[in-house]
Amino acid sequence: xxxxxxAAPLKLGVLLPRSGFLALIGQACQRGVDMxxxxxxxxxxxxxxxxxxxxxxxxxxxxQAEKLIREGAQMLMGTFDSATTMSVAQVAEQKGxxxxxxxASDPKITEQGYKYTFRVFPTSPQLGAGGMGLMxxxxxxxxxxxxxxxxxxxxxxxxxxxxxxxxxxxxKLEMPxxxxxxxxxxxxxxxxxIEVAKAKAAKADMHMVVTRLNDAILMVREMVKQQxxxxxxxxxxxxxxxxxxxxxxxxxxxxxxxxxxxxxxxRSDLNKELEPRFTKAFPDETYDINFGFTFxxxxxxxxxxxxxxxxxxxxxxxxxxxxxIAKRLLxxxxxxxxxxxxxxxxxxxxxxxxxxKPQVVLPDQFAVMKPVYPVPAWSKR
Numbered sequence: 001x002x003x004x005x006x007a008a009p010l011k012l013g014v015l016l017p018r019s020g021f022l023a024l025i026g027q028a029c030q031r032g033v034d035m036x037x038x039x040x041x042x043x044x045x046x047x048x049x050x051x052x053x054x055x056x057x058x059x060x061x062x063x064q065a066e067k068l069i070r071e072g073a074q075m076l077m078g079t080f081d082s083a084t085t086m087s088v089a090q091v092a093e094q095k096g097x098x099x100x101x102x103x104a105s106d107p108k109i110t111e112q113g114y115k116y117t118f119r120v121f122p123t124s125p126q127l128g129a130g131g132m133g134l135m136x137x138x139x140x141x142x143x144x145x146x147x148x149x150x151x152x153x154x155x156x157x158x159x160x161x162x163x164x165x166x167x168x169x170x171x172k173l174e175m176p177x178x179x180x181x182x183x184x185x186x187x188x189x190x191x192x193x194i195e196v197a198k199a200k201a202a203k204a205d206m207h208m209v210v211t212r213l214n215d216a217i218l219m220v221r222e223m224v225k226q227q228x229x230x231x232x233x234x235x236x237x238x239x240x241x242x243x244x245x246x247x248x249x250x251x252x253x254x255x256x257x258x259x260x261x262x263x264x265x266x267r268s269d270l271n272k273e274l275e276p277r278f279t280k281a282f283p284d285e286t287y288d289i290n291f292g293f294t295f296x297x298x299x300x301x302x303x304x305x306x307x308x309x310x311x312x313x314x315x316x317x318x319x320x321x322x323x324x325i326a327k328r329l330l331x332x333x334x335x336x337x338x339x340x341x342x343x344x345x346x347x348x349x350x351x352x353x354x355x356x357k358p359q360v361v362l363p364d365q366f367a368v369m370k371p372v373y374p375v376p377a378w379s380k381r
Contacts, residue, residue, distance in 0.1 A: 009046040010305040012298070013073030015064055015088055017080055020056025021188050024213055024245050025290055029080055029102060032294025035281060039274065039295075045302035054084050062087040069095050074311040075304075077297050080290070082106035082158045089117045098304075098317045102297035103290065105237070106161045110342040116313075118320045118341040120297050122262065122348070124158070127237030128165035130348025131260030132173050135234060137362055138258070138350060139176065142373040146177045146205030146231050152195060152219065153210035154187040158238075162210040166236060180204050187212045192222050200228035207233045209241075216240030217249050224253050224378045231374035235259040242351055242358040244286035255353050256375035262346040263360055264292055265331045266368065274329065288358065292330050299325065300335060331366060 014033055017026035033049055040047060050073050054061035061084035065076060069091070076092055076099040079085045085104035092099035093114050101109065101119035105127055110119055122130070139145040151166065153159040163182070170179065181202040183195050196219060199207065207230040211219065217240075220233070233241070233256075240246060241257040264271045264287070274295070278287045300323055305311065308319035325335040333345035350362035352371055361371035 008311075009048040010302065010311060011048050011050060011072050011074045012301050013050045013052065013065070013068030013076045015052050015054050015061055015068070015076060015078030015084070017056040017084070018053040020054075021214060022056040022081060022212065024243065025080060025239055026054075026056070028243065028285070028288060028290035029294040031278075031282060031285065032102070032291040033298055035274075035278060035291070036295040036298045039277070040299060040302050045299075045306060047298065047302050047305075054079055054081070056081065056084075058083040058087040062091055065091040066095075069097055073097070074313070075100065075301050075316055077102060077301055080104060081156075082109065082161065083156060085109055086157070089114055092116045096313050098313060098320055100297045100301050100320070102294040104158070106157050108161070110340040114341065116317055118300070118323070118337050118343075120300060120335060120343050121293055122237075122346045123342065124161040124237070125165045125168070126344070126346065127261065127348065128162060128169050129173070131236030132166070132169050132175060134260045134348060134350045134362055135236070136173070136176065138234075138371055138373055141362070142371060144231060144374050148180045148202075148204040149177045149206040149208045150181045150183065150199040150202045150204040151179050151208045152183045152185065152199055154212055154215060155184040156187055159184065159187070159210050162236070162238065166208075177206060179208070185215065187215050189215055189218065192218045193226075195219075196222040196226055196228060200226055205231050209233060209235050210238040211235065211240035212238075213240045213243050213245060217246055220250055220253055220257070227378065229377055233257045233375075237261050237348065239290070241353065242286065242288055243290075244284070244288075247286070247353060247356040251356075252381040253378065254356065255381065256372055258350055258352045258361075258371070258373075259358070260348050260350050261289060262293075262330050262332060263289060263349045263351050263358075263366070264329060266360070266366060268327070268329055270327055270329045286358065289330065296329055296335065
């Protein structure tokens with residue numbers, strides 16, 4: 001590949017929650033940056049990373065974004081969390097600095113008319129539509145369809161946008177089950193015993209969730225403790241259940257949880273190159289979409305700089321608008337941004353934890369094994 005001939009590498013300000021309640025996920029995203037740099041350099045992209053910790057706080061994220069720009073960042077990337085991403089997008093707009101969003105799904109991020117924000121990740125409605133549609137496929141393929149469900153979700157901006165998406169999609173997609181109880185909770189919660197007891201009392205067939213990592217662990221622990229049995233735990237699109245720490249902490253109880261999200265494309269040449277590198281570098285960590293979408297976001301930034309041939313913010317922004325990256329790491333079509341700065345090319349797949357590892361089970365063209373539903377009782381694992 002032709003190498004970049006620019007005076008200096010792109011100064012990319014990376015904003016991630018490396019401390020605070022989202023720290024484990026932020027650190028997983030950071031691996032996408034750290035491992036991506038040498039790979040991208042081999043591909044002819046030259047980047048200098050300026051790291052900043054958002055501390056899982058929108059206010060800190062805003063302050064750190066302003067600081068990075070003062071220190072010379074020519075483009076920003078981050079931030080995983082929707083609320084923090086909104087804060088940083090406002091700074092990027094005020095300062096006229098392009099901002100590439102690795103992960104954050106609140107639709108408002110690309111509905112404000114911002115000129116400098118470009119999101120690689122799907123919106124909550126896109127996640128929900130793909131995730132809910134795959135539930136119907138799962139039920140059809142396994143021959144078991146729930147009639148009722150409980151919906152437990154985090155009450156942050158991400159969780160509330162997913163709630164709105166699910167509520168809108170239930171009648172639109174003619175979902176075969178009825179949500180009989182909706183339970184919101186704080187993602188920073190240290191105890192979910194009351195919420196899980198309420199969910200159990202609803203006696204629903206299925207447990208549907210939108211989680212983060214720490215609360216997902218708390219929730220399943222409490223479900224086991226209270227012997228709350230359902231046909232299965234399914235997320236229409238959220239982090240938590242596919243993370244390494246979830247499996248590490250819960251062991252056999254982490255198995256059979258299903259998360260419907262974009263995932264690594266097993267047919268991708270880039271995936272075939274990166275997965276063994278990742279496993280060698282991080283043998284105790286999960287190769288997941290926190291890494292994947294962050295790598296793709298850095299690739300988007302580097303590709304725009306290479307095509308712009310300049311670190312001028314307007315030139316970089318114009319190059320981002322014309323992005324078309326067909327050789328992806330994740331499931332979907334080419335990365336390209338619409339007039340709002342949204343990439344609409346992501347494809348949701350069903351990922352089920354099996355023997356401690358997330359495995360694609362649907363749709364068939366990406367599946368590496370068949371889904372299990374309903375799931376074994378807690379006592380039979």
